[in-house]
Each structure stands twice: as structure tokens, then as C-alpha cells.
Amino acid sequence: MKKILILHTGGTIAMQENEQGAVQPNLINPLYSTIESLSTLASVIVDDYLNIPSPHMTPSLMIDLAERLKERASSDQLDGIVVTHGTDTLEETAYLLDLLLDWDLPVVVTGAMRSSNELGADGPHNLISAVRVASSDSACGKGVLVVLNDEIHTAKNVTKTHSSNIATFQSPQYGPIGIVTKRGVFFHHTPSVRECYPVKKLSKKVALLKTYAGMDDTIIEAVANTDIDGLIIEAFGQGNVPPQVMEALTKLIERKIPVVLVSRCFSGVVQDTYAYEGGGRILKERGVIFTNGLNGQKARLKLMVVLEQTTDKYTLQEIFYK
Numbered sequence: 001m002k003k004i005l006i007l008h009t010g011g012t013i014a015m016q017e018n019e020q021g022a023v024q025p026n027l028i029n030p031l032y033s034t035i036e037s038l039s040t041l042a043s044v045i046v047d048d049y050l051n052i053p054s055p056h057m058t059p060s061l062m063i064d065l066a067e068r069l070k071e072r073a074s075s076d077q078l079d080g081i082v083v084t085h086g087t088d089t090l091e092e093t094a095y096l097l098d099l100l101l102d103w104d105l106p107v108v109v110t111g112a113m114r115s116s117n118e119l120g121a122d123g124p125h126n127l128i129s130a131v132r133v134a135s136s137d138s139a140c141g142k143g144v145l146v147v148l149n150d151e152i153h154t155a156k157n158v159t160k161t162h163s164s165n166i167a168t169f170q171s172p173q174y175g176p177i178g179i180v181t182k183r184g185v186f187f188h189h190t191p192s193v194r195e196c197y198p199v200k201k202l203s204k205k206v207a208l209l210k211t212y213a214g215m216d217d218t219i220i221e222a223v224a225n226t227d228i229d230g231l232i233i234e235a236f237g238q239g240n241v242p243p244q245v246m247e248a249l250t251k252l253i254e255r256k257i258p259v260v261l262v263s264r265c266f267s268g269v270v271q272d273t274y275a276y277e278g279g280g281r282i283l284k285e286r287g288v289i290f291t292n293g294l295n296g297q298k299a300r301l302k303l304m305v306v307l308e309q310t311t312d313k314y315t316l317q318e319i320f321y322k
């Protein structure tokens, strides 16, 4: 039988709805009865590591979590790990773990959209599915996975797409890489690229700004006047920004502060297609770094990680094309 660590961090999966219909954290984790029922599936050990709503999660807590997983993996001879997490920032924690954990051990992050005492609570089912995936030989070497609603997603591509529906986690453009059914765990795709960075701290400040029609440079100037080490811009479409922000972005690049471009579109990548003022081609010429389909919140974490290793713009560009 596989030895699986279930490490709790909190989130709705560990919460309860009160009589007024408000959802709140619980002192005792409501997943204990589900965990007892897992004894025929795996040999499970539990770590009640944190009990926080995921909007309280920070990059520094994520780094501590990665260290905790490394300690547990080496001291407990684990075959797999399941992390329970609130869904609001789940994709960020999962992606950061994916960038930091350089191993083939399955790590599966799961959560729930309905709290433990709500009708149709999805937490117990998601937890069982996550343990089944973490126990599967075919989950080895696929990076950090996100399992909810019977689907297996990569940490790199998954995102929360709906504020309340239980089918909220999707991988735009790529889809899930596997499914969980009553009969088994089935992978139908394998991720082609894995990247790992052996970083133990995150000391850089990276901001994320979204473009909008009529945006001017005031907000960029305001952010540039704080001590940022990098900026992610969620641009329009294929990677275009309003002309009014070009000067402020150029000034940042001249100060050697990397400006990284993602698209505010749900799918697709940014490219140096348009040569009008504010277009992707001009941004490229000014030294803006282009990404390869990451969303803004994940590009921010990736820049925080890689800035611990390099500030060289050519190396950063190579890393963001991966």
C-alpha cells in the first residue's frame, strides 16, 4: 500500500457554514471522517500544517510549505503527497511548488467550492480523488497536479474560472491531462516541459497590473515609485498596451527593472505581432520580456523565483519562453 501524506493548509474544504449562511474556518478539520475511510486506498498520514483561508496565503508561506514538504518527503519515505488548500489562490501555491520541487514524487493539490456541511459538499470526494491520483504510479514525474471535480490538471496551466461552480478549475487552451473515474486514474497527456529552480527564499517585489482601454501612465508611475524589482503587465490580446503607458514602461526598463508581458485574454500567448505605438513589436524592441501562455498571477511568482537567480534580460527571456 502506498504511503501518502495529506497536508492541510485550510480553505473552504476545511470550513463550515453557520446558521446565518456565512462560511467560516473550523477548529477541528472536518475531513477526518473522510480520511478514516481512506484506509483501504492508502496508508495515510496527516499534517495539520495550517488552517487559513487561501486569500491569506503569501509567497513566503508558500516557500515555507515547499520546505515542509521536502522535510516530510525525506523523513517519512512517502510515495505521494496531497495538499488541501483554499481555491482562491490554489493555482498560485500549486505553481510555485511546481517551480520549487525538483523531484518525481506525486504532489496533488486539492480543495473544495462547498464547505463541509453544505449540501453536495465536494471536499470529501475531491480529497479521495486526490489521494487516488497521488497513489498512482502514472502520476510520478508529471510535476505538481491539481485534482478537483474528477479532473487532473497541471499546476502550470490550471486556473480558477468560476467564482462558485464546482467545475471551476480548468486549463484554458490545453485541458486536463487526465481524469479520475470509479474504475481508476487515467492520464491521457504528459507535460512536455518541466522547470525547477532551487530557490529557498523570495526577496523580490514584483507587481502585477492589468491594462484597460484609456489607461494612462499614472498607475505605472505610482507603482514604479515603490521599490519594485519587476513588473508584470497583463496586456490586451496578443500583447499590446495603450500608447500612453509606453513612456513609463520604457523608463522602468531603462532602470533595469524587468517588465514581463502576459495577455489578459483567457487563452493564447503574447507575440510581437503589431508594430503600432503600444503594439507587441514595439514593446519587444524596447526590451519587454514575452511569456508563453502563463497568466499574470503565475508569471508574477515565476519572476519572483527567477530574479533570485538572475537579472540578465536575455536569460529572463529564455526562461519565460519555456
Ligand SMILES: NC(=O)C[C@H](N)C(=O)O
Binding pocket: 010, 011, 012, 013, 052, 053, 054, 055, 085, 086, 087, 088, 089, 111, 112, 113, 114
Ligand atoms: N473555495 C475556497 O476554498 C475559497 C476560499 N475563499 C479560500 O480560498 O479559502
